[in-house]
Amino acid sequence: MTTSTQLGTSPVRQSKLTRGQRPKWLVPVIGVAAIVAGAALAALVGFSIALWALFAAVIFLVVGPLAVGLIEGSRSGTDSLMTFLVYAAFILAVIPLISVIWTVLVNGIPGLTSNMLFTSMNGVTGFHDNQADAPGSVIGGAYHAIVGTVSITFWATLMSVPVGLLTAIYLVEYSRGGWLGKAITFFVDVMTGIPSIVAGLFAAALFGMIFGPSTRTGFVAAVALTVLMIPTVVKNTEEMLRIVPNELREASYALGVRKWRTILKVVIPTAISGIASGVTLAIARVIGETAPLLVTAGFATAINWNSFSGWMTTLPTFIYYQIMTPTSPTNPDPSLQRAWAAALILIVIVMLLNLVARLIARAFAPKTAGR
Amino acid sequence: MSTTISAQKPGTRQSSAGRAGDSVFSGLSLAAGILIFAVLAAVALFLLLQALPTFAAPAEEITGGQGFFHYIWPLIVGTLIAAVIALLIATPVGILVALYISHYAPAKVSKPVGYVIDLLAAIPSVIYGAWGATVLAPALVPLYNWLAENLGFIPIFDGPASQTGKTMLTAGIVLAIMILPIITSMSREIFTQTPKLHEEAALALGATRWEMIRMSVLPFARPGIISSIMLALGRALGETMAVALVLSSGPMIASLIKSGNQTIAAEIALNFPEAYGLRLSELIAAGLVLFLITLVVNMIARAIIARYKEFSGAN
Numbered sequence: 001m002t003t004s005t006q007l008g009t010s011p012v013r014q015s016k017l018t019r020g021q022r023p024k025w026l027v028p029v030i031g032v033a034a035i036v037a038g039a040a041l042a043a044l045v046g047f048s049i050a051l052w053a054l055f056a057a058v059i060f061l062v063v064g065p066l067a068v069g070l071i072e073g074s075r076s077g078t079d080s081l082m083t084f085l086v087y088a089a090f091i092l093a094v095i096p097l098i099s100v101i102w103t104v105l106v107n108g109i110p111g112l113t114s115n116m117l118f119t120s121m122n123g124v125t126g127f128h129d130n131q132a133d134a135p136g137s138v139i140g141g142a143y144h145a146i147v148g149t150v151s152i153t154f155w156a157t158l159m160s161v162p163v164g165l166l167t168a169i170y171l172v173e174y175s176r177g178g179w180l181g182k183a184i185t186f187f188v189d190v191m192t193g194i195p196s197i198v199a200g201l202f203a204a205a206l207f208g209m210i211f212g213p214s215t216r217t218g219f220v221a222a223v224a225l226t227v228l229m230i231p232t233v234v235k236n237t238e239e240m241l242r243i244v245p246n247e248l249r250e251a252s253y254a255l256g257v258r259k260w261r262t263i264l265k266v267v268i269p270t271a272i273s274g275i276a277s278g279v280t281l282a283i284a285r286v287i288g289e290t291a292p293l294l295v296t297a298g299f300a301t302a303i304n305w306n307s308f309s310g311w312m313t314t315l316p317t318f319i320y321y322q323i324m325t326p327t328s329p330t331n332p333d334p335s336l337q338r339a340w341a342a343a344l345i346l347i348v349i350v351m352l353l354n355l356v357a358r359l360i361a362r363a364f365a366p367k368t369a370g371r
Numbered sequence: 372m373s374t375t376i377s378a379q380k381p382g383t384r385q386s387s388a389g390r391a392g393d394s395v396f397s398g399l400s401l402a403a404g405i406l407i408f409a410v411l412a413a414v415a416l417f418l419l420l421q422a423l424p425t426f427a428a429p430a431e432e433i434t435g436g437q438g439f440f441h442y443i444w445p446l447i448v449g450t451l452i453a454a455v456i457a458l459l460i461a462t463p464v465g466i467l468v469a470l471y472i473s474h475y476a477p478a479k480v481s482k483p484v485g486y487v488i489d490l491l492a493a494i495p496s497v498i499y500g501a502w503g504a505t506v507l508a509p510a511l512v513p514l515y516n517w518l519a520e521n522l523g524f525i526p527i528f529d530g531p532a533s534q535t536g537k538t539m540l541t542a543g544i545v546l547a548i549m550i551l552p553i554i555t556s557m558s559r560e561i562f563t564q565t566p567k568l569h570e571e572a573a574l575a576l577g578a579t580r581w582e583m584i585r586m587s588v589l590p591f592a593r594p595g596i597i598s599s600i601m602l603a604l605g606r607a608l609g610e611t612m613a614v615a616l617v618l619s620s621g622p623m624i625a626s627l628i629k630s631g632n633q634t635i636a637a638e639i640a641l642n643f644p645e646a647y648g649l650r651l652s653e654l655i656a657a658g659l660v661l662f663l664i665t666l667v668v669n670m671i672a673r674a675i676i677a678r679y680k681e682f683s684g685a686n
Binding site: 048075076078079082083085086087088089090093094096097099100103104162163164165166167169170171173174175180183184186187188189190191192193194195196197198199201202204205206208209213214230234258259260261263264285287288289290291294295298299316319320323324336339340343346347350351354 | 389390392393395396397399400401402403404406407408410411413414417418420421463464465467468470471475476484487488489490491493494495496497498499500501502504505506507510513548551555579580581582584602605606608609610611612615616636639640643644647651654655658661662665666668669670672673
């Protein structure tokens with residue numbers, strides 16, 4: 001299979017050309033043997049599935065390439081070793097993803113009650129949690145966190161999209177490779193790398209200096225998220241504006257249309273699908289941010305629609321606090337249940353946003369013929 | 372189509388209004404660009420201003436009682452340890468997965484796989500943290516016990532191992548899972564840009580697939596791989612929630628399988644909500660240090676990318 005690149009051409013004169021080529025059954029047989037031997041070894045040490053998989057993988061990765069190498073020579077041996085390693089790495093990378101999604105689904109679905117979705121944590125105390133004995137009887141939910149997530153994300157989007165969009169327009173339409181454009185590009189890249197907690201600290205420090213220390217509102221959090229969101233929006237929009245063909249702009253200028261009208265009426269409408277999907281992806285990125293909210297939005301248990309006064313909770317901070325400081329320290333299960341249900345809601349929101357971004361990109365497919 | 376833009380003004384027929392519109396619009400977009408500078412400068416400035424009391428305060432008043440450097444040093448070391456563990460795990464796996472997508476997987480599979488890897492990047496960090504604390508940490512306890520028993524003579528595996536699994540190594544593994552998609556998606560992009568002629572020439576000379584990758588793909592992609600690793604490092608240094616939830620922190624120790632150590636980001640997240648006065652300023656100073664570290668790492672990465680862009684013909 002894997003060596004078809006070098007010797008696979010002449011099946012007729014098999015005897016001569018395929019001498020020194022491994023039989024087709026070799027790798028599957030080694031695989032099965034490795035699984036069996038792995039099970040035996042694991043049983044010797046103390047059986048567990050993880051141990052079994054580990055032993056089987058190691059045996060396969062050692063014996064497989066060795067066998068191939070003995071039959072076909074060391075170059076082929078190395079080649080098959082790398083092939084197996086590549087596949088192993090892929091499997092290794094997928095395991096945590098499956099495990100994360102599985103954990104969230106299994107732990108989150110039982111908690112997904114109407115209480116969870118439509119009530120807040122206002123007035124819910126450890127006493128109530130100690131009384132709850134079944135998943136259905138847990139009271140209190142994440143409604144206030146959903147409200148907080150929606151309003152903080154709304155303000156962050158409202159602030160970052162115009163700035164990001166205009167910056168990208170400046171970079172593509174006005175700067176055209178000037179030194180200022182280069183500098184802005186560089187600093188946008190630097191901004192991409194700002195740790196989210198530092199963005200939160202910045203917002204907290206800024207508002208702390210203006211409105212007194214420990215000013216914590218939804219809007220402070222929105223400012224922190226804006227810092228994180230702007231570079232993503234700029235990068236995505238810039239990329240999209242760059243693939244708008246110059247012929248469109250020139251045609252518009254030739255008709256006597258002014259530059260700003262050209263940008264608004266020709267360039268942006270052409271790129272709108274990409275811009276919209278980029279903005280959606282940026283929202284999906286910041287909606288899951290936790291660290292900046294911990295230091296800017298405080299922690300609330302009641303519903304608060306007003307981003308400009310009072311503390312707010314979002315879904316990520318809700319999850320964090322439910323895990324770290326359970327409502328009832330002696331019986332953390334109801335809190336954990338709420339945390340996982342909130343995690344499920346959050347993952348669904350993020351996945352939906354990603355899906356929407358893809359759908360937008362596809363639905364308003366580029367009206368251009370490439371660059 | 373709903374592509375009307377709200378910023379449009381009535382009466383643009385007249386040329387004077389049009390001219391005004393032009394200058395207003397270019398002014399606005401220039402202002403937005405300059406705002407980026409302003410924001411970045413403001414981040415540094417406000418952090419610095421709020422951190423000043425810490426640097427001015429006498430050493431006894433800082434947490435730990437021996438000055439700011441003594442306070443921040445273990446945190447910097449902890450941050451670096453976590454990031455290095457994450458890189459050591461994520462780099463080989465990430466590059467191999469990128470190779471899988473670009474050169475090994477059948478064309479039908481590679482696209483969905485790329486999508487799945489992007490999904491891995493989309494999952495919020497707090498969920499990774501929760502998963503790491505509840506699923507991964509307990510699952511790793513037997514491994515840690517084994518390490519402590521058999522490799523305990525190495526300082527980093529010094530026992531007795533933590534029985535909750537909430538250790539630096541676990542935090543590093545969770546971080547590795549989180550930065551894997553960055554390395555994979557950036558490397559994949561560059562691997563697929565390798566000139567087809569180079570690959571075909573290598574194969575035509577009788578190279579095996581691995582030799583082809585080693586001789587034509589990897590040299591072409593090396594700067595890109597390095598910069599993707601640097602960017603992932605920047606992310607790992609600044610990642611907060613995974614560490615805050617997974618690690619049960621403590622003083623600086625060499626062993627990675629005991630509870631202990633702490634990172635800057637997690638220290639801030641855990642203590643900021645209750646902090647006031649000098650403690651607040653201390654944490655902001657810690658944030659400033661983190662900001663500077665990630666700034667340097669990211670600038671190096673960007674410089675590598677910028678240099679690479681000049682060489683590459685794939686633009």
